[in-house]
Amino acid sequence: MSIFATGMSATKIEDMRLPLLFLSLCAFPALGEGIAEQLKWNFQARTRGETRNNTYDFDSSRNAVTDDTYLLARARLGVEWQPDELVKIAVQGQDVREAFSKRANVPLQNGAEGDDSFDLRLASIELGDPTHFSFKAGRQVLSYGDERLVGPLEWQNFSRTFDAVKLHYQTPTWWLDAFTSSVVRIRRSQFNQSDWLNDAATRNQFFSGLYFSSQFLPFQTTDLYAFHLHEENPTGISNFVTFGTRHKGDPTKLRGWDYTVELVGQTGQLNGQPLSAYAYHLEGGYNWLKSAWKPRLALEYSAGSGDSDPNDGRVHTFQNLFPTNHPPYGFMDTFSWQNMQNVVLRLAAQPHSKVKTTLDFHSFWLTTTGDAWYRANGTTRVRAINPNASSHAGCELDFTINTKLTPHLDMLIGYSHFFAGAYLAATGPSDDADFAYWMMTLNY
Numbered sequence: 001m002s003i004f005a006t007g008m009s010a011t012k013i014e015d016m017r018l019p020l021l022f023l024s025l026c027a028f029p030a031l032g033e034g035i036a037e038q039l040k041w042n043f044q045a046r047t048r049g050e051t052r053n054n055t056y057d058f059d060s061s062r063n064a065v066t067d068d069t070y071l072l073a074r075a076r077l078g079v080e081w082q083p084d085e086l087v088k089i090a091v092q093g094q095d096v097r098e099a100f101s102k103r104a105n106v107p108l109q110n111g112a113e114g115d116d117s118f119d120l121r122l123a124s125i126e127l128g129d130p131t132h133f134s135f136k137a138g139r140q141v142l143s144y145g146d147e148r149l150v151g152p153l154e155w156q157n158f159s160r161t162f163d164a165v166k167l168h169y170q171t172p173t174w175w176l177d178a179f180t181s182s183v184v185r186i187r188r189s190q191f192n193q194s195d196w197l198n199d200a201a202t203r204n205q206f207f208s209g210l211y212f213s214s215q216f217l218p219f220q221t222t223d224l225y226a227f228h229l230h231e232e233n234p235t236g237i238s239n240f241v242t243f244g245t246r247h248k249g250d251p252t253k254l255r256g257w258d259y260t261v262e263l264v265g266q267t268g269q270l271n272g273q274p275l276s277a278y279a280y281h282l283e284g285g286y287n288w289l290k291s292a293w294k295p296r297l298a299l300e301y302s303a304g305s306g307d308s309d310p311n312d313g314r315v316h317t318f319q320n321l322f323p324t325n326h327p328p329y330g331f332m333d334t335f336s337w338q339n340m341q342n343v344v345l346r347l348a349a350q351p352h353s354k355v356k357t358t359l360d361f362h363s364f365w366l367t368t369t370g371d372a373w374y375r376a377n378g379t380t381r382v383r384a385i386n387p388n389a390s391s392h393a394g395c396e397l398d399f400t401i402n403t404k405l406t407p408h409l410d411m412l413i414g415y416s417h418f419f420a421g422a423y424l425a426a427t428g429p430s431d432d433a434d435f436a437y438w439m440m441t442l443n444y
Helices: 002-007 010-029 423-425
Strands: 039-053 070-082 087-099 116-129 132-142 163-168 174-183 208-213 218-234 236-249 256-268 273-287 296-304 340-352 355-367 394-407 411-421 434-441
Touching: 070 116, 394 423
Parallel strands: none
Antiparallel strands: 039 070, 039 434, 070 087, 087 116, 116 132, 132 163, 163 174, 174 208, 208 218, 218 236, 236 256, 256 273, 273 296, 296 340, 340 355, 355 394, 394 411, 411 434
16 A cells, blocks of 8 residues: 555646546446456556676776666566456556665666656456457557567566557457557656656657467468558658568477578668668577487577668668567667667576576677667667777677476676777777676565
8 A cells, every 4th residue: 555655646647547447337337246256356466676897888987877786676466357258457666776776766768777656557448259259458568479579578677558449350360450559758756657648748659560470380370460650850761661571480399490581671761761670580409309308409590770870861870669579689779779779699498497597698789870879768879879880889698597486586787897899999989788687586
């Protein structure tokens, strides 16, 4: 009860009244005896300690606010109610905190996770049968494929949700989603809103898409998709389409072998300028399925286009949309899927039924040094552009241990080291960086 008392302002309660009233009205006709048995409660408490050194400036000569050790905490409380087999209502609140850090606890400033007092994370109603045909409206998670373009970014303390309406149609061999949405923006000490609900917003953002996934070939999943983003910013209007395909092999049907091929293109307008860009991901691996440790060895290559001439009035930098960029391009979150090339050697093993380990080695290049090095959020730049610099940014080594301590409690331990490359040496300080973390997650 103390979370509500200290974290919810009068303004926030007022802002939440409409969506909660909507859910109450939808639920009212089904109220009656036995409602308690129809409710399914869920709870999550997650705590993560992090220590970072040089991960933002690659400079050991200064003690930046981002070189720090701090604690991140997240609590979620939700409930699902299914009064009828064709009606499902879900509501979830979330409270996130950052403690013991030198930087201000303001989300997304200086890389901070920050504080966001108890707020509405999910609030949706789903009508129909999700195994055949359904309609879902309200605040919800959108996740597609390997989440390289659209995902919840669960590593981030407050993660990502959308205010959306979505149609889902499914058969035994394929399914199709059609949606339109607006991403929810984190507002410290205010009710988190998307542009749909915020009359004062200038972005007028709408993110829509079609996603088709099939298993017509028994040994692989084949996806086709098209996403459209409309957004109005002070720098101009963005209105572009992202279209792609993804093919993912099933190792259980390919004698241990697996593969992923994803090809993506973009065309339209970005901030008032013509956009033409591409990205792709290639991956092949082998799984020792009969071995007790179930090891997997894989080699990957990812690339996203960059803009070699930012002054020609045209944009060629791939736009990464709303991805989960952790951990495809390194756990330090130094890269997104734009103006980058990444070669990865991955080794995973399961030495115990409740213990999983991974060891990844990345090598990064900029596609063109005429464009910036973009961090995982797709906007923050690591360094000023230097067209004459070497394109090799560096290498990253990631090691993780994931343990299931009890049926409800998980522990994750990880360490990453970044070996600074020639690009950093040509653009400023070029010291190596370190990142270590320990995370406990309780789920009910």
